[in-house]
């Protein structure tokens with residue numbers, strides 16, 4: 001893009017350098033070409049700016065998605081930390097219980113071994129060593145309770161062990177689930193970052209294209225200004241086409257504001273009204289006041305859609321605020337030809353033709369020419 005644009009500019013500058021000293025019509029043609037390129041570049045720039053805007057909003061969206069994903073990930077990270085703490089405390093608990101179980105088991109085995117060695121005799125001797133029946137019953141009850149107690153301890157240990165194993169399994173499942181969720185979020189975030197990178201590089205490309213277009217537009221505008229100045233110089237060489245000016249409106253002779261100083265209807269300051277306003281219905285024809293060449297047919301913020309016709313001898317007429325232009329820069333027009341349609345574009349309060357006459361750039365009262 002940049003290369004193409006700079007080629008076009010180089011070509012335009014070279015072409016205009018060659019034309020120095022050439023005819024008025026040639027310069028006019030050059031100006032036409034430059035104006036065409038300006039319009040083309042402007043429309044490209046407009047598309048580029050739109051594209052830039054689109055990419056900006058896309059980047060904004062991706063950034064908010066990334067922020068969201070980062071928040072989710074930090075939440076999940078917190079959950080994982082909590083779960084990891086739970087797991088290690090359960091593990092410590094489990095270890096302690098297992099130690100206790102081992103100790104209990106050892107003492108139980110010791111007792112059982114002792115009882116086995118003594119056999120029934122030992123037990124019977126305990127019982128037979130009883131002094132009386134009450135003592136016997138007490139000893140019997142004691143032996144029974146030794147066994148009952150061991151069984152209870154074993155049962156309790158088994159229950160505790162199962163409970164801890166279950167809890168451990170649950171925690172492991174939870175941890176695996178959190179890890180997979182964390183992986184999913186990380187994948188999502190990296191995908192978003194990739195798209196953000198792609199969009200950003202696209203945006204940088206569009207920005208650099210736009211910069212190149214803006215630069216070329218500046219150069220083209222400067223070249224157009226130079227050509228206009230050249231044409232103004234050459235205007236003096238063209239003879240006035242002659243004859244009397246025609247009334248610029250086909251449908252109305254109503255003058256709503258004369259040439260001269262007046263309070264500006266929009267700016268509210270005392271200002272020279274540089275032309276004459278003819279109130280006419282929107283869409284009716286605006287007519288060329290005399291034969292000539294269109295030196296400008298385009299947009300101006302104050303004049304709106306305007307047409308400027310060069311009649312030779314340094315005499316130029318201007319028709320402003322049109323709704324539509326019917327001619328292009330460089331067109332040769334005849335007196336009374338429709339050149340535009342009445343409108344209210346630019347700084348205007350209603351449909352009218354603002355008609356100006358300039359001689360060597362000086363504003364004239366159009367009344368003196370009509």
Ligand SMILES: [Zn+2]
Nearest residue numbers: 275276277354
């Ligand atoms: Zn006016």
